Amino acid sequence: MELLLPLFLNGVVNGAHYALLAMGFGMIFATTGVVHFAYGPVYAVAAYLTWWSVTVLSLPFLVAMGVGIVGCAVVGMASYVLLYRWFLRNDSPPFIILVVSLGLLMLITNLIGVAFGTNAKTVNDVTYGFYFIGSAVVTGVQLWQVLALVVVGLGLAAFMKWTAYGSYIRAMQDNMLMAKIVGINTERVSLVVFGIGSGISGIAASLILVKEGALPHMGFLAVFYAFLAAVVGGLGSLPGAVAGGLILGLVESLGVWRVSSDWQTTIAFGVLFIVLIWRPTGLWKGY
Amino acid sequence: MEYVYHIGVVISLYVILSVSFNITIGLAGLFALAHASFYAFGAYAAAILSVKLGIGFPLSMLVGIVGAGVVGMIIALPALRVGGHYLVIITLAFQAIVTDFLRNANGLTGGPDGLAGVEPINLFGADLTTPGDFLPLAVFFAVLVYLIGQRLERSPFGRALRAMREDESAVQSVGKNPVAFKLLAFAVSGGLAAIAGSLFAHYVSYVGPHSFTVEETILILTMVILGGIGNLTGSVVGAIILVLLPEALKLLSLPPITADMLRGCIYGAMLIVILRFRPQGLLPERHSIPKIADSLRAELKAVGKTVFDIAKVAASGPTLVGKGLHKRFGGIVAVDDATITLKAGRVTGLIGPNGAGKTTAFNLLTGFISTNSGEVTFRDESIGGLRPHEIVSSGIARSFQDLRLFRSMTVLENVLVALPHQAGDKLLNVFFRPRLVRHQEAENLLKAEAVLAYVGLREKAMERADNLSYAEEKLLVIARLVATGAEVLLLDEPLSGLDPTTLEQILPSIRRLAEEGRTVCLIEHNLDVIQKVCDYAFYLDEGRVLAEGPPNELMQDPELQGRYFR
Numbered sequence: 001m002e003l004l005l006p007l008f009l010n011g012v013v014n015g016a017h018y019a020l021l022a023m024g025f026g027m028i029f030a031t032t033g034v035v036h037f038a039y040g041p042v043y044a045v046a047a048y049l050t051w052w053s054v055t056v057l058s059l060p061f062l063v064a065m066g067v068g069i070v071g072c073a074v075v076g077m078a079s080y081v082l083l084y085r086w087f088l089r090n091d092s093p094p095f096i097i098l099v100v101s102l103g104l105l106m107l108i109t110n111l112i113g114v115a116f117g118t119n120a121k122t123v124n125d126v127t128y129g130f131y132f133i134g135s136a137v138v139t140g141v142q143l144w145q146v147l148a149l150v151v152v153g154l155g156l157a158a159f160m161k162w163t164a165y166g167s168y169i170r171a172m173q174d175n176m177l178m179a180k181i182v183g184i185n186t187e188r189v190s191l192v193v194f195g196i197g198s199g200i201s202g203i204a205a206s207l208i209l210v211k212e213g214a215l216p217h218m219g220f221l222a223v224f225y226a227f228l229a230a231v232v233g234g235l236g237s238l239p240g241a242v243a244g245g246l247i248l249g250l251v252e253s254l255g256v257w258r259v260s261s262d263w264q265t266t267i268a269f270g271v272l273f274i275v276l277i278w279r280p281t282g283l284w285k286g287y
Numbered sequence: 288m289e290y291v292y293h294i295g296v297v298i299s300l301y302v303i304l305s306v307s308f309n310i311t312i313g314l315a316g317l318f319a320l321a322h323a324s325f326y327a328f329g330a331y332a333a334a335i336l337s338v339k340l341g342i343g344f345p346l347s348m349l350v351g352i353v354g355a356g357v358v359g360m361i362i363a364l365p366a367l368r369v370g371g372h373y374l375v376i377i378t379l380a381f382q383a384i385v386t387d388f389l390r391n392a393n394g395l396t397g398g399p400d401g402l403a404g405v406e407p408i409n410l411f412g413a414d415l416t417t418p419g420d421f422l423p424l425a426v427f428f429a430v431l432v433y434l435i436g437q438r439l440e441r442s443p444f445g446r447a448l449r450a451m452r453e454d455e456s457a458v459q460s461v462g463k464n465p466v467a468f469k470l471l472a473f474a475v476s477g478g479l480a481a482i483a484g485s486l487f488a489h490y491v492s493y494v495g496p497h498s499f500t501v502e503e504t505i506l507i508l509t510m511v512i513l514g515g516i517g518n519l520t521g522s523v524v525g526a527i528i529l530v531l532l533p534e535a536l537k538l539l540s541l542p543p544i545t546a547d548m549l550r551g552c553i554y555g556a557m558l559i560v561i562l563r564f565r566p567q568g569l570l571p572e573r574h575s576i577p578k579i580a581d582s583l584r585a586e587l588k589a590v591g592k593t594v595f596d597i598a599k600v601a602a603s604g605p606t607l608v609g610k611g612l613h614k615r616f617g618g619i620v621a622v623d624d625a626t627i628t629l630k631a632g633r634v635t636g637l638i639g640p641n642g643a644g645k646t647t648a649f650n651l652l653t654g655f656i657s658t659n660s661g662e663v664t665f666r667d668e669s670i671g672g673l674r675p676h677e678i679v680s681s682g683i684a685r686s687f688q689d690l691r692l693f694r695s696m697t698v699l700e701n702v703l704v705a706l707p708h709q710a711g712d713k714l715l716n717v718f719f720r721p722r723l724v725r726h727q728e729a730e731n732l733l734k735a736e737a738v739l740a741y742v743g744l745r746e747k748a749m750e751r752a753d754n755l756s757y758a759e760e761k762l763l764v765i766a767r768l769v770a771t772g773a774e775v776l777l778l779d780e781p782l783s784g785l786d787p788t789t790l791e792q793i794l795p796s797i798r799r800l801a802e803e804g805r806t807v808c809l810i811e812h813n814l815d816v817i818q819k820v821c822d823y824a825f826y827l828d829e830g831r832v833l834a835e836g837p838p839n840e841l842m843q844d845p846e847l848q849g850r851y852f853r
Contacts, residue, residue, distance in 0.1 A: 035372055086563065095318050096562055098375060099512060102505055103558030110551030118544055216548075220501070224383065227376050235372075266387040269380045276377050277365050 006136040007253050013142040015249020016149040020204040021222055022229035022241035023156060024197035030173045030236025031193045033094065034084050037101040039201060039226060040219030041108035042079065046072035046202035047214035048112060051121045061126045061210075068209075069202035076198025077191055079104060085187065105220070113216035122213035141211045148203050149242070156200075157238055165192055173236050201226075228272050248272070292418035294534060296490060299425035300483045301526035303432045305510040306519050307479035310436060312508070313517035313572070314445055315472040316452030317366050319378040320504050324362075324385040325477040327499035328355040329484025334402040334494040335395065344408040348485035352478040359477025363470045382501050389496035401495025408489045421490055428486060432479050435718070436519045439475065442724065443703070443711030443731075448472055449517075450693045450704045456655075457691040461705035461771050462679030463712065471714050502551070509554050513561050515568025524569055529554070603631050606806040607683060607775045611661035612651050614644075614830075621647040623830035624661070629775065634797060634807045636821035636838065638814075640851060644830040645810045646688065649779055652808075653685040654678040665775070680707065684773035686764045688780045688810075694753040698744060701752055701763055702735040705770035735770065742766045742796055758789040765796060775806040782809075782816055794820050814842060814851075 021043070028036050050068030053059045059067065083104060087097050128140025160166040168189045171179040180186055201222070208218070225248060230236075233244025248268060255267035308322045332351035336342040365377045389396045396402065407414045408424065415421045439445050447468055451458045455465050488494050510529050514521025533550040541549065561568065607629040614622040622644045629635050629652075637645045650656045652663055654675050663670050670678055693701050709731065710716045711724040739745045742762045747755065755763060761781060768776050781797065782790060797820055801807045811817050817824060818838045826834040826847055833850070834841055841847055 035375070083559065092562075092566070094371060095375075096566055098318075098372070099508065100559055100562050102508070103555045103562070106502070106505060106551050106555030107559065108555075110548040110555065113548040114545060114552065118548075224379065228380065231373065231376055260391075262391040263387070266384050266391065269384045269387070273365075273377060273380050273384065276373065276380075277368060 003257060004254075005134055007257055008250070009133060009136050009138060009142075011250035011253030012246065013138075013145050013249070014253060015246035016146045017204055017208065017245070018225045018229045018248050019242045019245025020145075020149050020152060021201055021226035022233065022245045023153065023238065024200035025223065025226035026230035026233075026236050026238075026241045027156075027169070027200075028193055028197040029230065031169050032080075032084070032088070032172075032190045033097075033176070034080075034088070035094070035098040035101060035227075036079075036084075036194075036197075037098070037223055038079055038104035038108060039076075039198070040221075040223030041105055041112065042072055042075050042198050042219070043201040043205045043222050044112055044214065044216065044219035045075050045108065046198075046205035047209040047218065048116055048121065050206040050209050051123060051214055054123045054125075055121075061123070065203075065206040068206045069199050072202030072205065073195040073199040075108075076194045076201075080191055080194040085190075088190075105223070109216055109219055116216065118216055120213040120215050121209075123210060126210050128210070139211075141207060145204075145207050145211075148207060149245075152200055152203060153238070153242055156196075159196075160238070165189065169193060228269075232272060232275060289418050292422045294530065295422045296418050296425045296486075298527050298530045299422070299429040300487055300490075301507070301510060301530055302429040302523050303483035303486075304480055304507045305514065305522035305526045306433055306436045307476045307483075308507050309511045309514075309517065309519055309522045310439065310476040310479070311472055312511055313515075313519075313522075314440060314452070315448045315469065317363075317469065317472065318371070318375055319362055319366060319473070320375055320501070320508065321362055321378040321382040321385070322476075322480055322507050323499045323501070323503035324382050325355040325359060325480035326484045326487075326503065327385055327389060327496075328358055328477070329481025330488040330494045330499070331389065331396060331402075331484070332481070333485040333488035334405045337405045337488070338402050341406075343406050344410075344485070344489055347489075348482060351481040351485045355481035355484070356474040356478035359473035359475075360470050362477070363473035366469055366473070367466055379501065382504060386496055386500050389499065396496070399496060401493060403493045405488045405492045405494065407492060415489075425486055425490070428482055432482060433519060433523060435475075435479065438717060438721075439714070440519060442717040443709045443728065444468075444471075444714055444717050446696075446700060446704055447712055449696060450700075453693040453695060454691045457687070457693065458704070459655075459675040460653075460679065460685055460687070460691070461767060462676050462684070462707055462773075463704075464674070464676045475714070505558075506554055509558050512558060512568055515570040515572060517572035518568065518570045521568050521570035529557070603804075605629065606631050607652060607663070607665050607808075609648070609652050609661065609663045612648065612658050612663070613660045614647055614651055614656065615659050620830050622651060625827065625830065625832045627652065627825055627832065629806045629808050630823070631774070631806045632801055632804055633822040634801045634809065634820055636817045636824040637808065637810045637827060638812070638817055638824055638838075638841075638851075639827035639833075643827040645827055646779060647830075648827065649685065649777055649808075649810065653683060653777055655685070679771055679773060682773045683775040683777070684768050684771040685777040686768055686779055686781060688783075690760055690764055692752045692760060692763060692767075694751070696752060697748065698739065698750050698752055698755065698763055699732075699735055699748040702738050702766050702770045703731055705767045706731050706734055707772045738766050738770045741769060743792070758785055758793070761785065761793060762796070765793075765800075769800070774804070776800060776808070778807070778809040780810050780812070782811055782813070782820075790816065814838075818842065 025036065025039050028034060046068040049071040050064045053064035053067045054061060083100060084097060087100060131138045160170060168184045171184060172186055172189060229244035229248045230241050232247060233240025251271050252264050252268040256264055259267060304326060311317045311319055329351035332354055333347040336347040336350060362378060362381055366374050390399050407416045410424065415424060447458065447463055451465050451468055458465055510525035511522050513528060514525030532553060536546050536549055605628050609625065609627045612622050612625045625648055627648060637648060639645055651658050654670055654673055665681060665683060693704065710727050716724050736745065736748065739748055742765050744759060744762050744766060747759060752763060765781065782793065797807060821838050824838045824841055825832050826841055828850055834844060834847060
């Protein structure tokens with residue numbers, strides 16, 4: 001039982017990270033219909049930008065984080081304007097757009113590798129504390145990860161509920177055609193959604209940079225987890241994304257209780273594989 | 288020179304992989320992204336058998352093929368339930384599990400280090416160790432896989448796969464079981480990919496998990512897309528180009544990791560550029576229009592089969608009967624205690640205002656949805672529990688309000704798919720009884736021509752279905768129904784949206800179907816049309832049968848008139 005508490009906390013923390021990723025990913029998918037695989041490498045861009053700002057430009061971490069988030073949002077928006085928009089305008093089948101995003105994933109991932117090399121980039125001068133919860137140790141970064149989920153989640157919920165853009169987004173998620181008919185500038189809203197969604201992943205990325213460092217291939221698993229969490233929770237549902245992320249984190253973490261940690265991913269994917277076959281629309285009804 | 292041979296071997300392996308991938312992605316339209324796991328299965332089966340048990344080629348390859356075929360069927364399971372994005376994510380998850388398994392099951396797979404020391408293939412007493420020795424075998428298998436794929440593509444099985452890609456419900460409605468087709472498509476695709484895996488293991492005498500990752504699946508996908516989705520020759524071209532292109536990078540003498548990454552960049556950019564500027568690929572999918580060879584025509588003539596008549600149906604009395612049908616959707620009662628009797632030789636109409644439950648009644652009668660209570664019988668035998676395609680096989684066929692033609696197939700093919708009892712729908716026949724399949728195909732072509740002549744579409748046989756006018760589409764729907772050979776035909780609004788002139792052209796066809804002994808039932812809103820074409824009608828409103836009788840009598844009922852025009 002002594003192992004259980006740290007595993008549980010670890011699961012919640014990782015789950016918060018996945019939930020954050022799932023929120024941005026799910027929002028982009030539910031609003032624009034794009035399965036944005038390049039969400040992963042765009043997230044990696046944020047981590048590398050933050051790292052570069054800290055180590056090369058010697059900016060304070062919080063400022064560097066801002067650079068990362070903004071840069072990530074810009075790259076996300078650029079991928080919409082330069083790439084997806086053309087396919088959406090021409091009514092390309094969803095699978096074509098999905099493959100395009102796979103192509104973009106390969107392109108950006110490998111460009112990062114060519115530009116920065118394949119060794120891990122870490123920031124060492126960011127200090128954070130250690131805290132005890134019962135017998136378990138929690139680091140400051142882990143607390144930030146959970147806090148980020150709470151703040152972003154509430155902020156996003158408020159944004160969706162109370163702002164004009166929020167209502168446009170909800171309208172588009174509900175019925176794209178009707179949204180166009182009532183005069184919503186769906187392309188501008190899509191652009192905003194790509195910005196916000198990517199920005200959210202940027203927050204997650206800069207925290208992961210502090211915790212684990214950055215690698216060129218970090219984006220692939222990230223978008224994969226985001227996709228899984230979003231699907232498990234119900235694509236496009238905000239509470240669904242949070243629940244999906246936490247479930248994913250906990251399943252993965254608690255699995256280690258009985259099985260070697262090498263099998264962590266296998267357990268998570270295996271459980272999800274079964275859940276999705278059993279209930280393909282996810283636990284929460286979203287989009 | 289050995290270097291050139293080596294490239295040849297690599298190309299052969301990727302030809303096998305891309306051609307086999309194109310069977311699921313292109314022909315069947317099943318977007319499963321786990322192809323590298325079949326490749327892995329073939330490779331690891333060969334490696335494990337060779338290293339641990341000392342079993343070599345060809346048995347090792349056979350085990351890989353059968354095993355990967357089974358794995359293919361496992362992947363097909365989710366494809367039976369979900370489509371689109373869900374299939375993509377589930378298969379990606381499966382792919383990730385496979386890679387993880389290879390990396391972690393140290394005892395079996397050698398873990399991250401993989402398995403070294405796989406015995407080379409020994410053929411005619413000589414070990415095939417050098418690329419030059421290996422090349423002929425690799426090419427042999429590449430050609431074999433291509434030919435297998437091609438025969439599959441051109442067979443009735445392949446035609447049914449393409450039809451399924453267009454519209455799954457429509458495939459069911461002509462009496463085919465999509466489940467069987469999906470399972471087999473995955474099994475074949477997986478089994479063929481395993482051949483490449485087996486060759487790979489014996490060729491490099493080493494297997495490791497990094498060769499079979501998601502990136503590998505994406506690479507093969509790029510080859511398929513570059514060549515052209517649905518075009519097997521295109522896959523060959525795609526494989527050749529994408530193997531050769533990165534070799535050019537070697538001339539730049541970059542460090543290997545950078546070269547690897549640049550290769551990744553090229554593949555990624557390539558995917559984007561193709562889909563942006565030429566989404567159909569270098570060689571777009573071609574429609575091999577079936578022709579009857581002259582020799583076959585002669586053979587058929589010799590046995591007296593040159594023209595097919597559309598058979599008359601000898602039947603009378605009640606055929607399809609729905610008793611006390613009841614259907615709820617959530618809290619809404621769509622059909623409430625409706626009893627509908629269809630009789631042979633007459634055209635029965637279902638009429639009633641929008642939302643009266645006509646289409647639901649249709650779906651109940653044809654088994655597309657199940658009843659909450661009540662029973663549907665066909666010639667006094669219950670059809671409850673039969674699946675839609677089985678109901679069609681037993682003699683009841685339906686059309687859809689939204690037509691659901693196989694739009695990118697020719698008119699002739701639309702009819703061909705619907706013909707019943709095709710030997711070539713069975714994969715075993717396609718490969719082991721080709722003569723039977725060829726003969727039957729020739730007969731079926733004649734039958735299809737006859738059916739088209741019957742509805743007056745003979746001249747349009749080679750047109751793509753999406754080039755037809757609206758009226759012609761409606762005729763094709765009728766042709767497809769007739770082709771199923773069913774004696775009970777249910778048509779969901781076959782006449783709606785037609786101008787009076789066209790209507791006059793189509794009405795006789797429908798009358799004729801009934802006059803020849805078939806049971807015809809149709810949904811229609813236009814009262815004039817109902818009076819012209821129907822012998823008998825059921826008036827439905829709010830899910831109930833309010834009245835039945837000859838249309839003239841129904842029309843004179845003031846209450847029904849009031850309800851209808853309300």
